[in-house]
Amino acid sequence: MSRKLLLKNDHIPGIAALKTYKENGGYTAMEKALKTMSPEALLEEVKTSGLRGRGGAGFPTGMKWSFLAKPEGVPRYLVVNADESEPGTFKDRYLMERIPHLLIEGMVISSFSLGANSAYIYVRGEYFYVSRILEQAIEEAYASGLLGKNILGTGYDLDIYVQIGAGAYICGEETALLESLEGKRGNPRIKPPFPAIAGLYGCPTVVNNVETIAAIVPIIEMGGAEYAKIGIGRSTGTKLISASGHINKPGVYEIEMGLPVEEFIYSEEYCGGIKGGRKMKAVVAGGSSVPILPTELILKTAAGEPRLMSYESLGDGGFITGTMLGSGGFIVMDEDTSIVKNLYTFSRFYHHESCGQCSPCREGTGWMEKILHKILEGKGTLKDIDLLWDIQSKIEGKTICPLGEAAAWPVAAAIRHFRPEFEAYVTNPESIKDVKHYYRLNPTV
């Protein structure tokens, strides 16, 4: 089921340049939007499309836009979240690097609909080279009258700026991102008020993921109703999946929502199966924070239905037997992988990235990292496994922002599905001697 909307022109050499982008139909959706549609009509198309936030939360984009306060005389902002930092996720980087004008076109349409005259792209600091690509594309757009004053003679003005971060996962949380954009520490804000009411500089603001804003272009091109026919159920359209780990063909793939997970992993069109012909042990389907699932549950739901790449199907069974589509960061692990060691890399990550504002997260993430380290060193006890469970349950739901959940869920899921492996570490290390703690570089396998 191959259907490309965002990456349909990805194969064309030079598509990053404005000239080539335009020759291949670029900026026609923007022209249609600005010249023939009202901001309200655009919002209706986005609502009709069923588009849901592609950063991870899956919140309906049209609804988010409709919450935007519009007080007289107060500027509104569109902020694009390009802080992509969820381990396993690299699709926004790919999109911005390959087709920067798709994001810019989506931003002009979105800003016009929201009534914003300034928009920012907040790019994670490590993607500095990507920010340069974006700046170059923005310059081209200004020079062609696609940005700036009186765009295409319509009287609409928009300025787009690129802002770089400086290394902080937490800035992917929208209010932390806004704090950072204001030149402060990336401490998430207490909500309400939500950014739609008081966002950047206290003004009404919409923060959307790169892929979400890029998807506005095909939605306006084909109309929301047509877009909604693509995909399955409430998971409309296509999704960029970042595939990594022990697969033959890692990379960014655009899939139509509803593609069977098994097809995604094993078909030559996508991941091409597991490296070295080995068996699969587990998958983290939507970035590091979503629950890990063992092979039998990622391929089929608890009811025995084939698992599909969609918000609903991946979520089927809740956190007991299901997971989340999340950011689409799809990490595959082969049969030899130590689930405990992999979890340790996640917990170390969350400990490093906790902003320190809320004690359950600041302290709890460190405790979880330490306990996992102790277990890996063969010094753990059965009680430590219960303690891990206890700590994660006391972080979840008790913090200002979802980093608490993001740190807790992977721990809970690993214990839920792989408890015998944790127990083997402390009671019978001999039985897990084939599990790999250390992956050697072996490009030929």
Add this chain to the structure above:
Amino acid sequence: MAQTTDISFKPETFELIQKITKRYPDGKHKSALIPVLHIAQAEFGGWLSPQTMDLVAEVLRLKPIEVYEVASFYSMFNLQPVGKCLIEVCRTSSCWLCGAEDIINHLEQKLNIKVGETSSDGMFTLKAVECLGSCGTAPMMQVGADYHENLSIEKVDKLVDGFRQENKQSRYC
């Protein structure tokens, strides 16, 4: 009040900073802080000394504490001196699954330093860092703004030897 410091930005850098502050609405020039800290770090030896941060405070008309608290929050800002060439190897899940530890161990041996240390000649600092969004091309390392991906031991050797030869200075901007 910001103390007057006895270091200053190059004139062209100062001009660039003035240009950056214009990206934000009137009175919101504090937004320029992170971009300007990157620039300052690049201009003053790859790290932010208290003196450099005071200069940033002065130029942006901020209190020094507003600069310190931000500089200390973000992992890309070095508050201690680093080697001329900073090598950052990703170690999170996907990179670990694809052999990042081999890369880190090899670099430790090759540079004769441990993660977090700087070589005695001041040339290299080695860091192990968290996910850099290069999971599909793992393992990887970042040197300045450059991503080096799909690493092998041979590739690392070639890169590091090249850095040594050209006396490479890692820079983000």
